[in-house]
Amino acid sequence: MDITVHSQSLYTYNISCPDGWQKALNNCYLFNVKDQLNWNEARTECSLRNADLMVIGNKQERDWIAIQTESYNTDEWWIGLRYMTKWTWVQYGGNTRYITWRNEPDNYDEQDCCAINEYGLFSDEYCKSKLGFICSYPLKRGDFCPSGDNSPWFMTDSACYFISPLLNISLHLSWQDAKTYCANLSPSKSSQLMSVTTYDNMLSLKSLLSTYDTAGVLLPWWTGLNDQSVEGKYVWIDNTEANGTLLQWDVAPSLDRSQNRNCGVMYQGGSIDDVTCDKRAHYVCEMSAMQGHLNLGCGSWLRGGKSCYLLGKGKEYTWQQASQKCSSAGAHLLQIDDLDEKAWIEGLSLGPSGYWTGLARAQNKYGWAWPDQSTGNDTFIKWSQEPNNSGGIEDCVAINKQGLYVDKRCDAKTGYICEYAKAYDQPCMPGWTQCEQSCYYASPSNWSYAITWYEAEQKCMDLVAGKSLSAYRLAVNDKTEQACILKTLAAQPNGGMDGYWTDLNDLQFKGIWRYWLESNNEPNNDLITWAREPNNAGGNENCGVIYNQGYFNDADCSVGYYYICERPVAGAGVNIKVSTILLMSLSVLTAIL
CATH class of the missing domain: 3.10.100.10 (Mannose-Binding Protein A, subunit A)
Structure with missing residues (x-):
């Protein structure tokens, strides 16, 4: 990955959680069952990761935690709640209203520390008891979205959106004028015409624009999408090539340059159309809502120089x-x-x-x-x-x-x-495993991560969105890669027994199994070991799943499985000015301490 960052642009590049942590609800969570520790030791282990024992601030977080704890082989986990004249959280933001006690607390013989079990129920325990524990720390959004009556910005989990007023006809602009208007709205925070780089972006925009639904009326909003440089090659404002699988075209874009339909608008339902750039339309501006956190290979630690x-x-x-x-x-x-x-x-x-x-x-x-x-x-x-x-x-x-x-x-x-x-030239991002010239990512073995074969393609692309990289579903092309995948599967908590989507399918020609991505080799029968399969049970098993020991099975493409993504090893490393790293580390430190 070759990145050059200038000290003037200390803006969000990638908000992520360290390897082994789960990202949810704007927090990073670590579920530790390997180390059985007392409450004080568990809190110290969390502090070694710039985190603290988890607190629960709302019902959504409580319910999410309860689902996660079902997937681990342990009875109870320490959390950041302790009795000190009253039950007190160790981090700001905790709310005891969302504690569901398990016939507790009875405070029997000074049971002053709180644990959660696999069913999401809480109990008071001896602080010296040895349990697993859950660490967490927040991914700060900060106050990056302008506020006030004259600044109609909307904040989603990761972005701020400005939707132009519908009734003010003077604010219906051409694409170029809309581009200029967005850039001037908040130049210090890199505001620009909206883009769609992940599936979550698309869902957020559809949700916001759906509030303007009018029966029988399609309202167009300018996006940053355009093919003004090369006909048919659509890019965003920053010249990043548009991900075609995310674009819901109303009608296939015109390839006739004489029509001058080179700029993209989005309608309420998320569909996109190409129109002439001098058309007057509404527009949506965007900028990041997250505090700057550039993942430089240190996980939750701070990067400073080398x-x-x-x-x-x-x-x-x-x-x-x-x-x-x-x-x-x-x-x-x-x-x-x-x-x-x-x-x-x-x-x-x-x-x-x-x-x-x-x-x-x-x-x-x-x-x-x-x-x-x-x-x-x-x-x-x-x-x-x-x-x-x-x-x-x-x-x-x-x-x-x-x-x-x-x-x-x-x-x-x-x-x-x-x-x-820590050297910069780590070819694979945190959470990915390198074998030869490829990097591999196996999704967490938790059924909340089970998705369809089609969704797996989008997930792989989302994992590297904005990094000028490409990722795709697993294709096993040679013996070396096969050995690596077997090792990767064996390292999963479930040993790979529950199945992971691959790129293998027979959707084009029944019974002829090929990889969807054309750049892959034709499937090698010596590498594709079918486990008494494929049998096409039910007549719709058209996509390939890999299990432990490398066995393949045909499955319904719309059923949920885990997934393995792969991508080529990135370039010669990361090139970042030391002054920028130091300033970034300071901003991250401010968010953490």
């Missing part, structure tokens, strides 16, 4: 304990190696308390050393009238809110900063 960072918040630790916390996360305590990193750390809003760094008394007791035993260079360390080695036992070093270093007793307790190196 490393990923975590500011350990919440409970304080000794230097040794903090070092162990970082180590358990595959990292080490902060180590400053260059002036860029020094400037970034000093620019963070560290708060009133100090944070442990990896700097400690050298093994020979002369001078200071970092975790890799390299000598502490005073060029990168700004001491605060220190070190003074008060009492002769201050052998560990913390950094305070001014970016100044102080030597402290190693058994003193404070926050900590973890760090680990």
Whole structure:
């Protein structure tokens, strides 16, 4: 993936959750059943991921959580509710009205911590009990949508939309004028004529425009869709090629250039038509509603230069304990190696308390050393009238809110900063697995993710929407790929037993199985191992599903299964200015802390 981002455009590129987390209801959730911990330990594990134990703020969230917990092999999960004179949430936004107690709470013998079971019922438990746990953190939308009577913007989960007033005829504009009008509405926030890049975009727009339904009247709104450069090649305002599977054409677009029908309008039901660009019509402007979060390969940690960072918040630790916390996360305590990193750390809003760094008394007791035993260079360390080695036992070093270093007793307790190196040239995005020159994504094995064969194609495209990449349903083309897919299936929680859609089908010619995507090879019978199939039960099993051990089955294309997407490995890496990374990390930090 080759991306160049300029410091002037710190706007949303991709809002996503780290690998292993689920995105829902504008939050990221981690369901951990591998580690059975007490309540305090569980909260600490969440803090290692820049998160906290989950809180429940509304009925929709409660119901969604109840469905998810049914899919895991554990009795109960810790959540972020604890009794402290009254039941109190650990994060802002929790609401105890949506707690459905299971014959509880009885507060028997100081059962002061709350857990949720697989049926979505809650109980008070001993805080020292060992349970699984659910972490969460919000994906902040911020106040990016203008508000007020004179700013009729509508906010969806990820975008702001401005719908031009219908009754003001002076605001019926040509396509070019509408484009200019949208760009000037909020230039600092990159407003523009609307586009449709994901299935969710289309649903949001159809929902908003449906409120203007008038019997027998089609109202046209300008979109950013146009083929003014190349006849028949439709692009959006930013020249991103339009995804044809998302466009619901009212009538197939004209290929006759003499008709000058080069700009696209959308009607109330979401259908699109190509018309002349000088036509006067309504228009819809859009901009992102999300705070800037560029996924740079650090998951919920902060990207800064060549490393990923975590500011350990919440409970304080000794230097040794903090070092162990970082180590358990595959990292080490902060180590400053260059002036860029020094400037970034000093620019963070560290708060009133100090944070442990990896700097400690050298093994020979002369001078200071970092975790890799390299000598502490005073060029990168700004001491605060220190070190003074008060009492002769201050052998560990913390950094305070001014970016100044102080030597402290190693058994003193404070926050900590973890760090680990992370190269930019990761060819596969988080959550994808690489084999040879392809990346693969297996959907979570949870029946809420079961979709039809047709929907699977759209899901694969949505996964890489806006990244100038393409993705599609799985096609097994050679032995190496087959081995990789077997390994991927075996790694799924269900072992691949419930089936995943592939691109294989016989929709064009009954009994002749081919891949839908023409660029794939003809199916190789040595690679397509049918499990006493295909049998075309019911006469409509036309799409191919793959199971554990690589066995294939024909299935009804409209039935729900999981799915596996694949795409080519991206380009030579990510090219992003360091100054931009630092500023982005600061904006993400503000959203998290």
